[in-house]
Amino acid sequence: MSTRGSGRAWAALLGVVTGAVAIGVAQLAAGLLEPRAFPVLAVGDAVVDATPAPVKDWAIATFGVYDKIVLITGILLILAAIAAALGVLAARRLLYGYLGLAVFAVIGVVAALSRPDADPLYPFPTLAGIAAAALALRILIPRAAPRPPAVRHEPRPAGGSPEPTGTRDERHAHVAPDDPAPAVRHERAAAGGGVNRRGVLVGAVAGLGVAGVSGALGRALAGRLEVGAARSEVALPRAAVPAKALPAGADLRVPGLSPFVTPNQSFYRIDTALIVPQVAPGEWRLRVHGLVDRPLELTYADLLRRPMTEADVTLACVSNEVGGDLIGNARWLGAPLADLLREAGVRPGADMLLSTSADGWTCGTPVETVLDGRNALLAVAMNGEALPVRHGFPVRQVVPGLYGYVSATKWVVDIKVTRFAEDQAYWTPRGWAERAPIKTQSRIDVPRHDAKVKAGRVAVAGVAWAQHRGVDAVEVRIDGGEWRVARLAETPGPDTWRQWTLDWDAAPGRHRIEVRATDVTGHTQPQRRTKPAPDGAEGWHTITVDVTP
Template identity: 45%
Template sequence: MTSLSRGRAAAIGLIAAGSALAAGHLVAGFDDPRASPPVTVGGAFIDLVPPGVKEFAVALFGTADKIALIVGMALVIAALAVAAGLLSRRRVLPGALVIAAFGLVGVAAALTRAEQDVLPALVSLVVGVGVFTWLHQVGRAPVATQFDRRRFLVTSGLVVVGAGIAGVVGTSRQSGLASSQQAVASRLPAVPQPPIPAGADFVADGTPPFLTGNREFYRIDTALVVPQLRAEDWRFRLHGMVDRELDLSFADLLARRLEARTITLACVSNEVGGNLISTANFVGVPVRDLLLEAGVRPGAQQLLTTSSDGYSAGTPVDLLLEPDRGALLAFEMNGEPLPAEHGFPVRVVVPGLYGYVSATKWLVDAEVTTFDRKAYWQQRGWAQQGPIKTQSRIDRPRRGAQVPSGPVTVAGIAWAQHTGIDAVQVRVDGGPWQDAETATEVSRDTWRMWRARLDLPPGEHVVQCRALDRSGVPQTEARQGVLPDGATGLHEIVFRCT
């Protein structure tokens, strides 16, 4: 019995796996982009992974966590494909079973995703097994002649080219977002942006700019691949415990009363001293207006908002109905249509709450209900309520830096959204707390910059910071991780003066 060489066997496995993924991606492009097999499997993995693993990934990779997952999936798929090929150097069955099992994982993942078509996963399964079997037969032909070697190379090459074309066509079928964003940009109403007063940041001393650029704005969500929603096709339904259901198009949204607000958003996964916090100008429709128009019934507790990919967040209704809360269905960010990765065409923005209970992107549905309905992260053990905790961070000097002794400027940010920051203090080497200079306050819904000028002798120093909220209450020193409702503790850095 003819035995495949190791190289040829491994190549057959890789080509079959790549063809399977490309075929499924092509079908998803015509049917449902969310159903592309890599997206489906990755999304199911994110849904099933324990919260502790998710937090470890965010802490390790930050906003690159999805890139890390995609790379990891690619390596695992490649390893399985090579293993399938090597197991079938003599007989096709062992490797075909591995490829089939790989396809069945995609089918199972699709079945776990609500309202998602399983067809792309089934096509991947059939194509993967079919290509593997076919190439195995071609590769097992006698290889004594140049003609047979050429036949295998040509056949494999044609399959690779076909898979590449399928992948490109599948991706192109999912496009159209850029043209929709351009159309929205030309229709954005002229809503005056909130003024940012002079002295709102200390950039020269090491703080971030007061407003975060759209490209620099942090992104943490469960979407492995950014949903592709066109504003022209967007519909939003508000229903549940209301007197009147609302069904709105994007044009309906633009025609309503609009507000512009400067808001600092923070992720519950932000460790003490972390960078998962940003500030932007948002424009949108006040959520309170919509709830009042719909008429919230007695007993309602939360607004369960859902994205196009099935993610959900539960926001307390009583907070959304506060006259000064300022929650928005936002469609504009820093003077532009929302970037795709930040929720285009419409997302929820709620000052004072961590994103896991408020900041639903790619919004399509909102149900007024009770807390008996568990949102995405509540199903995974996170707290029902998510008010942002008072925190502060040192941005300069960096940890481990070496700076000249004498006058040293320490600078950073503090935040307590919807409460406001009253003061910031620092201490050196465990000494007494000293007042820092705070930048001009923009609003209680935004971060506040600070700086302190210290006279430090040569040697190693430990500097800590703490913020005091509008009531004069200092942030807690007790150290707590991000689970279940946000980290606490003091940020400190160690650096050396020379």
Template identity: 40%
Template sequence: MSVLKEAPQTVKPPEPRRLSLPIASLVGLAALITALGVGHLIAGFVGYNASPFVAVADFVIAHSPHAVVVWAERTLGTADKTVLKIGLAVVLVLFAVLAGQVSRRTPRGGQIVVVLLGIAGVAAVYERTDVGQLALLAPVVSLAASAFVFTWLHHYALPPAFDESRPPKGPTRRQVLSRGIGVAAGAGVAAVAGQVISGTGSADTSRAAVGPLVAARKAPPLPPDADFQKLGSPPFITPNSDFYRIDTAFVVPQVRTEEWNLKIHGLVNREVSFSYNDIRSRPLVEREITMTCVSNEVGGDLISTAKFIGVDLVDLLDAAGVQSGAEQMYATSIDGFTCSTPAKIALDPTRGAMLAIGMNGEPLPVEHGFPARIVIPGLYGYVSATKWVTSLEFAKWDDRQSYWLQRGWAEQAPIKTESRIDTAKVTSGKLRVAGTAWAQHIGIAKVEVRVDQGPWQPTTLSTEVNKDTWRMWWTDLAVPSGSHTVTVRATDQSGYTQTDQAAEPVPDGASGWHSVMVNA
């Protein structure tokens, strides 16, 4: 008699242990927030720009391809840095989520992502020229803290199993969420503390201590008809709060007067340095100067005028004895931005180039270059207006290539003769048109307007303040009812009439006639 044997039952192996998608993402995000918070806290002690987020953002700005830079300027304008902040934050969040997703079973994959991001932060801080070696503490500690939090929270959410067939009971989702939120809250407190600590040594405190700046050579009083603001033109002097701002600084550099100095070196007979007190103790000069950004489109508003207070740049350069072979003045900002100015213009005593320390009756605003900046009339800002300047090196053109020259912009950048229409409206049965024209260091001779394809008609000019400032204009036009195109053009004091040939800002400034549509 045969005995039937019962077939052995197949034991189903246990499901692999792994984190859920939401919990894995939480682990990565908690590590990211820790990195940013701790990095910002340490940066409060070693230098605000050592914050990994700030350093990486500036690295992106400094190394972006030329096409990307041009696109950002045209598309985003002055909002480019805000968009960069948002974009960088989104990218970091995606990497944090990725770190969690590749670590659902074991933390190793996420640890690699965290370390790679941390190394990027260390490299970005290492490259900066406006912080010392101690600043590397911020990204290094940030990396260590984020790696620790990632590993600790991962092990808490998914305890190591010594027996895969009998996994230990892990924490509930609520418990993991509670710890993750606790970590994020702690990192947020650290970030706020870092911000507060940075503020105690900020440039604002130093700026407030400067006191009034009194020019030994004051600019003449403005004539009463320097502008036609009541007719629609801008005020002749642009308030500091409205003055256009274009620069590459992701975060405004915080430079205190006692830490600032200007070095003049390179092709000079003697290297010299000036402290803020050295500059402040010299006889100060005040000048009205209109500044224009090369990115300004035809009819654009990236142009402003201020009363700058400072010293003649040529006097400082004479102290160094610039050699005849020097072709460019290579200026460097505290944040590493570089700018090339033709040496012959910087050395021209008739140009009126300044090392400015004041603007519109007060010390330079921090966002406009405090403690000191270069201002050279008649040149677009990218070759003449270095903010937070700390170094002027004289060199050949082949020796150095500055930030914008590396990106295809021109070496020589005289401001083009241009005009724009600021307002055009029907008043008392006539079309009143008003606007602005500029040809810095040459001066405006006349401004003309035309309706549709009609004849050019003269306008009334404001009183000229000096050849380095803009000039306002206005006129009343008799036009029939209906829709019309009003166009403006200016002629400078050399006899040149601005061209109607449209040109993009790259490589040496936009050109063309500005037109607006009106309904009479």
């Protein structure tokens, strides 16, 4: 590699190290001030907000619950590439590097201030990181500059003879006949103009050390705000209205079939929060205001003192594709939201609850669905324990029969009673429907798509759902033949999914299996598949399997 090419490579490396210093120091500053002001997260949140709905749908369908990890990883890789380029430019002229950092400062500050809950401190982590990067650039980049060529002094011939005559090139090419190692001397002279690799490596290690230590301290300081310990100390109240005992036949226990109750650790999580809000129970407040006669404000203790209702409810994400797994069933404990609204006194004409999360996300829920008698809750517990932090601790909304983006606000801190004509929630201006009742759907869990099964008796099984209506029938057909009625599991009510199973005498070959459900209103899910936008996917779930002799 030429000296120039080698210098560029080392400058790129030091540029990446400079970027790491910026991120580490910014994380330290965010840990001291506000973890959500960390610029990588602020930019990530801004990207989420600005991303068109079709792209979000693709990301959720492709990466599922890992979409946030993919986004943050992508941002970090892009930052690393840009930092490397800035290192190369700064090696030419340091001013270029400073100008690049200034652009990053503007982007980070704008992204931080664009957050709904931003305060004047939000830009400081970005500015601290950029200042540290500028200092690192000033210290590190000169190390990538080639050293001046070594000056070689030829010894005078013995006896004090005058220096050889001839052109400059001829003189430099002159080698005394008794020179013991002309080739070695030439290599040393050439190497004298290269990069001080040792200096570069020492600088890179030192920069990475600063980045690592500051980043670790930042994460540790942010951890002081975690509410896991407070959550473990919550004493859940007894339910004034307990849920019905699960029927003995609610879970068919077919191997591979989704259990009737989804464990908390397996429950899907789809939201826009790149960092999970940490809301301490002692600091939580819920404000109910807007088109009400008596605005309310509740503390967590106030909420726990209210009569509690326990209910089995299946939640589903509107982004769930046909046959997808963005759905889960749990037993929730919470205060009835309808009671709270009646206490506040909803004024005539109000038709929407605009609920707001602790991180600024908003959700629009039709008022009539909360007041029609269904178990709409301000939930404080999930499957017998305080809400997991990632699922909304200390309080979240649960409204059966509606997709999550119009019903299931996590970390809820504000409810404004308003009108759809006057306010819009987060997803509505992005192309999603204002009101989104869950569509009747069914899914095949076993056998899996493209599975290989042995010929003979095979259990085909899955789940079906039509929340707040209930599933009345599930039918299965093989290779386009006659529809066969599946056996349904018992269910505690209309707000949960329902397991189903069918025994199939499988013959060798490749087979297509289709399923459809009918709800209690008589509506059967249509065959034609549609995408999730704007109000939920529908269509028959279809798989193929290979049956071996």
